[in-house]
Amino acid sequence: MSKQHSIxxxxxxxxxxxxxxxxxxxxxxxxxxxxxGIPVRVxxxxxxxxxxxxxxxxxxxxxxxxxxxxxxxLWDHDxxxxxxxxxxxxxxxxxxxxxxxxxKPLKNLDGAEYxxxxxxxx
Amino acid sequence: xxxxxxxxFANYVGACKAMDFPVPxxxxxKPAISDNERKIFAEAEKAWINYSNxxxxxxxxxxxxxxxxxxxxxxxxxxxxxxxxxxxxxxLNSLDLRASSFSIGISFEAEFxxxxxxxxGFAIGIGGDKGVSSSEFLSVWIMEGIELGALVGVQFxxxxxxxxxxxxxxWGTEVALGFEVEASGCVLYSKSEKLLGVTMTIGAGLxxxxxxxxxxxxxxxxxxxxxxxxxxxxxxxxxxxxIESLTCVHPSSDGAGDENxxxxxxxxxxxxxxxxxxxxxxxxxxSMKEKDVxxxxxxxxxxxxxxxxxxDDDGTSGNDVVGTFSINLSELTLxxxxxxxxTDNYSSGFDDVEYTINVKLIAQNVVS
Numbered sequence: 001m002s003k004q005h006s007i008x009x010x011x012x013x014x015x016x017x018x019x020x021x022x023x024x025x026x027x028x029x030x031x032x033x034x035x036x037g038i039p040v041r042v043x044x045x046x047x048x049x050x051x052x053x054x055x056x057x058x059x060x061x062x063x064x065x066x067x068x069x070x071x072x073x074l075w076d077h078d079x080x081x082x083x084x085x086x087x088x089x090x091x092x093x094x095x096x097x098x099x100x101x102x103x104k105p106l107k108n109l110d111g112a113e114y115x116x117x118x119x120x121x122x
Numbered sequence: 123x124x125x126x127x128x129x130x131f132a133n134y135v136g137a138c139k140a141m142d143f144p145v146p147x148x149x150x151x152k153p154a155i156s157d158n159e160r161k162i163f164a165e166a167e168k169a170w171i172n173y174s175n176x177x178x179x180x181x182x183x184x185x186x187x188x189x190x191x192x193x194x195x196x197x198x199x200x201x202x203x204x205x206x207x208x209x210x211x212x213x214l215n216s217l218d219l220r221a222s223s224f225s226i227g228i229s230f231e232a233e234f235x236x237x238x239x240x241x242x243g244f245a246i247g248i249g250g251d252k253g254v255s256s257s258e259f260l261s262v263w264i265m266e267g268i269e270l271g272a273l274v275g276v277q278f279x280x281x282x283x284x285x286x287x288x289x290x291x292x293w294g295t296e297v298a299l300g301f302e303v304e305a306s307g308c309v310l311y312s313k314s315e316k317l318l319g320v321t322m323t324i325g326a327g328l329x330x331x332x333x334x335x336x337x338x339x340x341x342x343x344x345x346x347x348x349x350x351x352x353x354x355x356x357x358x359x360x361x362x363x364x365i366e367s368l369t370c371v372h373p374s375s376d377g378a379g380d381e382n383x384x385x386x387x388x389x390x391x392x393x394x395x396x397x398x399x400x401x402x403x404x405x406x407x408x409s410m411k412e413k414d415v416x417x418x419x420x421x422x423x424x425x426x427x428x429x430x431x432x433x434d435d436d437g438t439s440g441n442d443v444v445g446t447f448s449i450n451l452s453e454l455t456l457x458x459x460x461x462x463x464x465t466d467n468y469s470s471g472f473d474d475v476e477y478t479i480n481v482k483l484i485a486q487n488v489v490s
Binding site: 003031033035037038039040041044045056068069071075084085086087088090091092108109110112115 | 132133135136137139141173235251278354355358362364366381397403405406407408409413414417418419420421423484485
């Protein structure tokens, strides 16, 4: 069943990482959930993540379809295969008509700061 | 199967959907089922019929419908201990088989995830791997274009790999089992055309035939405590709201600095059996200080109301409640944001605690 709307996440910029006042690495992965449906992990695979340091950009070409909204959650992966040990960083909820551009920096008190660059497709 | 089981299963489906499945090599010829393999499957069918008509079998299969995934996993692992399977186990010990493991699994269709089926199974070592190991596994089957139309069946498998090595991707196609049986046979290959094994599935709607399937098998029990089971997927209901944000007006003084480690639970349409309590985030927490706003964007399907409880995770089993919220459809108007205050006051003495949430209704009467 095709979705009514879609966005393309083009990149994620790291303005700071969690822990050590934003100077260490985050092993970043995303969980994308359209309309509270099946959660999809990016990158695919349980041990996969993208190592981020301050100033680094993760280039993506991730198209997400949705009817009402798609919640993109950023996680710092610690131990493979065990989400219980993952650290929640931040999240952003994309809704219809959100336009294109960048989210405001998504921050937490541990120093993480991420900006999602995206295009609203339809 | 019960709501909770399917929602837990949805996490594994999501894990599969995120994967880039390979383009498998597809062998032209199919392996012949050997006489001994045929004997095993024929006895497995008999044993299953006897077991499913026994008092213990009927009891388990009835209770299975309402089990969560870990409870069902534990139950499936004990099925072969029933006396109806003694002859089958004897044959597995005495016959010359190329397989290294034998499995039994409960197959089920996820009611609200079309084109997806699952098998919750238990495998034992045979042949050279006899008694060496066993494993509990969950297979996600992707069967596009087929309406399974049945709920629960059983799948037996003879596998070339040891029980602990059954995980991963497989591509399968139908194969004739070579004897009269109300079941379907499937031969499975790895992405590089390596034969993985043969399965026989009874009573899960597969007897109408299928062309090809793909599956991914997770070996359970090696993924840490409570792996991938925190419910995330929500079945659709009539109305859809977003908890747009949570504001820390004043944190609780928990003796651990001026921050609260915040998470919340939510539950749609009252408690009771079969109603799932969700946590957000499903693991971990979000630290908040005074005047911080967490734009959590948590969407929720509901019919009439949603109960939200906000906790300060203090690292103990008795996390502190710092806010409770009761959201009713009648209080919301489409596309407008409403701010909710806690229904109870969690301040005490000099500890002034206050959180608020912003809620927006974004769809109404979606499901008739």
